[in-house]
Amino acid sequence: MGKLSDQQQLKIAPLVIENSWQKLKQFTSARIALGRSGNSIPTIEQLSFQLDHARAIDAVHKALDVEKLVQQLSQSKILREAIGALPIVVSSKAQNRMIYLQRPDLGRQLSEVSRQSLIDIRAENSKEYDLAIVIADGLSSTAIQTHALPVIEKVVEKLVIAEKYDWSIAPITIITQGRVASGDDVGECLKAKITIILIGERPGLTSPDSMGMYMTWAPKRGAKDSSRNCISNIRPAGLNYEQASDKAVYLLRESIKLQISGITLKDRSQGSDHQFEVLEPSSTKNFLLSSKR
Numbered sequence: 592m593g594k595l596s597d598q599q600q601l602k603i604a605p606l607v608i609e610n611s612w613q614k615l616k617q618f619t620s621a622r623i624a625l626g627r628s629g630n631s632i633p634t635i636e637q638l639s640f641q642l643d644h645a646r647a648i649d650a651v652h653k654a655l656d657v658e659k660l661v662q663q664l665s666q667s668k669i670l671r672e673a674i675g676a677l678p679i680v681v682s683s684k685a686q687n688r689m690i691y692l693q694r695p696d697l698g699r700q701l702s703e704v705s706r707q708s709l710i711d712i713r714a715e716n717s718k719e720y721d722l723a724i725v726i727a728d729g730l731s732s733t734a735i736q737t738h739a740l741p742v743i744e745k746v747v748e749k750l751v752i753a754e755k756y757d758w759s760i761a762p763i764t765i766i767t768q769g770r771v772a773s774g775d776d777v778g779e780c781l782k783a784k785i786t787i788i789l790i791g792e793r794p795g796l797t798s799p800d801s802m803g804m805y806m807t808w809a810p811k812r813g814a815k816d817s818s819r820n821c822i823s824n825i826r827p828a829g830l831n832y833e834q835a836s837d838k839a840v841y842l843l844r845e846s847i848k849l850q851i852s853g854i855t856l857k858d859r860s861q862g863s864d865h866q867f868e869v870l871e872p873s874s875t876k877n878f879l880l881s882s883k884r
Contacts, residue, residue, distance in 0.1 A: 733799055805819045
């Protein structure tokens with residue numbers, strides 16, 4: 592018998608050996624069941640990892656296109672009718688991206704110039720605000736550039752449609768180099784009853800565009816993290832716009848009614864129909880392989 596050609600050898604011994612759990616990949620974007628080529632992972636998986644890593648780095652360092660975001664917010668028909676005023680752009684105490692990354696404390700507070708400008712704007716207006724909507728670039732400008740406008744539009748539209756309460760909404764505020772707590776500064780300066788801040792979350796290797804939303808009743812500088820409600824992983828591949836806005840509107844209505852937020856305000860927007868399977872303490876069943884969906 593003659594020697595096998597290279598092509599014949601490839602048919603006999605495939606370069607990539609598939610993992611037997613590969614069928615589970617349809618349920619998650621996590622890197623599982625990658626298979627192997629010799630003693631290493633397949634080249635395509637290595638290249639995919641490097642691409643996702645580069646996207647995560649870009650999301651952190653890429654500057655938010657503030658001018659474009661202001662233009663998009665200003666042109667929104669829903670926001671013009673519900674709010675009327677143009678967006679306000681302010682900055683945190685972090686003067687640039689490197690300082691922002693190295694000094695989280697500076698990103699949690701508005702600069703004194705920005706703080707005073709909001710106080711001045713509030714002094715010129717006697718209107719009482721129920722809600723201050725804040726947008727901050729956070730750790731992913733990609734997330735804010737992509738998801739902030741559609742989510743805000745859905746939240747505002749649902750609040751305006753609601754007949755039980757006539758919401759008064761302050762001009763939308765955009766914070767550059769901002770962290771979650773900086774939204775409380777805005778709410779305090781504008782004297783709003785509630786603040787929600789939409790912020791880019793720390794990118795994961797499969798989620799460079801994940802956006803979070805935090806809500807605080809009676810916002811003020813120095814408020815504890817326990818006083819905030821959080822809606823996380825907002826993006827089409829995570830918590831989609833419709834689901835995120837439903838949760839936000841539910842929490843806002845409950846907060847204005849009960850005058851609370853944070854750990855004392857529970858998200859029961861899914862109602863009692865959402866059932867979870869409870870395993871007995873003595874059970875040896877693997878919960879990861881539960882048959883209930």
